[in-house]
Amino acid sequence: MLTLADGILIISAGLLLGFLYSGTFSTRPAQTAIITDHLGQHQHIDMRRDQVITLQGAIGDSTLQVTGGRLRFTDSPCRNKLCIQNGWIEHGGAAVACLPNRLSVQLARNDNDFDAINF
Amino acid sequence: MTASPGLSLQANRDDLRIAGFAALAIVIHLAESALPTPLPGFKPGFANIISLYVLLAYGWRMAAWVSLLRVLGGSLLLGTFLSPTFMLSLSGALASLAVLAVSIHLPGRPFGPVGHSCLAALAHMSGQFFAAYSLFMPHPALLLLLPVLLTAALLSGIVGGIITHKVMQQMQEMRST
Numbered sequence: 001m002l003t004l005a006d007g008i009l010i011i012s013a014g015l016l017l018g019f020l021y022s023g024t025f026s027t028r029p030a031q032t033a034i035i036t037d038h039l040g041q042h043q044h045i046d047m048r049r050d051q052v053i054t055l056q057g058a059i060g061d062s063t064l065q066v067t068g069g070r071l072r073f074t075d076s077p078c079r080n081k082l083c084i085q086n087g088w089i090e091h092g093g094a095a096v097a098c099l100p101n102r103l104s105v106q107l108a109r110n111d112n113d114f115d116a117i118n119f
Numbered sequence: 120m121t122a123s124p125g126l127s128l129q130a131n132r133d134d135l136r137i138a139g140f141a142a143l144a145i146v147i148h149l150a151e152s153a154l155p156t157p158l159p160g161f162k163p164g165f166a167n168i169i170s171l172y173v174l175l176a177y178g179w180r181m182a183a184w185v186s187l188l189r190v191l192g193g194s195l196l197l198g199t200f201l202s203p204t205f206m207l208s209l210s211g212a213l214a215s216l217a218v219l220a221v222s223i224h225l226p227g228r229p230f231g232p233v234g235h236s237c238l239a240a241l242a243h244m245s246g247q248f249f250a251a252y253s254l255f256m257p258h259p260a261l262l263l264l265l266p267v268l269l270t271a272a273l274l275s276g277i278v279g280g281i282i283t284h285k286v287m288q289q290m291q292e293m294r295s296t
Contacts, residue, residue, distance in 0.1 A: 001281070002233055006231050025263075
């Protein structure tokens with residue numbers, strides 16, 4: 001029922017699909033972080049440079065650390081320290097926030113990744 | 120009937136065949152559109168089995184007629200004529216006809232029913248997808264759907280090809296008896 005060409009076609013289509021899947025769903029590291037502070041102002045920082053940033057929030061100063069394309073809160077004046085316990089974020093679209101201090105950080109690639117898509 | 124000479128229509132054997140196959144394809148098209156779809160923008164495409172059978176039995180020109188009449192007739196009956204659905208359906212049909220025009224005329228005809236069916240299904244989905252992308256939703260998020268839709272198209276192409284193969288076998292047996 002299948003000719004040789006049919007078999008080759010199906011296999012190569014399957015391989016092409018595998019390639020498409022890996023290209024579509026692989027996550028690449030974020031290039032910038034967008035910080036939103038308690039006044040609603042945005043600030044962009046470069047994720048490719050290691051740095052420690054101190055941010056002024058609603059109840060005090062929080063500290064962010066950027067190392068090797070990853071980012072985390074290292075210090076915050078909040079009570080529960082959830083932002084610190086959240087740990088490292090590194091993929092585009094990932095976010096971390098300190099609600100008491102009203103600071104949030106979202107990572108972005110050049111094209112922003114989506115956290116959810118709905119149809 | 121006394122019709123003026125300019126209006127007299129002579130239906131030859133090919134015209135009648137085209138009409139019959141197109142009617143069959145439209146019925147399948149309608150039945151299919153009543154089924155709920157597992158994926159947005161996806162249909163199993165069993166109406167294309169008719170086009171594929173016509174392609175293999177009677178050639179590309181007749182298959183093009185049947186396929187385009189199916190798109191037109193189906194859309195008129197469903198009330199989607201000239202709507203986005205129709206545009207997608209038409210661009211899919213045109214893309215698959217373009218690919219089939221090449222694949223059926225390859226020297227030595229290397230592809231069987233399953234091969235033609237897969238090529239047509241993949242071309243149909245790609246044509247439809249890029250029409251959707253360029254005309255209605257030019258959003259990069261849509262591209263995330265492409266591999267999933269193409270997988271579905273490949274599977275439905277294989278199934279459609281197998282069914283077409285069976286139909287051709289049956290028709291040959293009927294002719295030989």
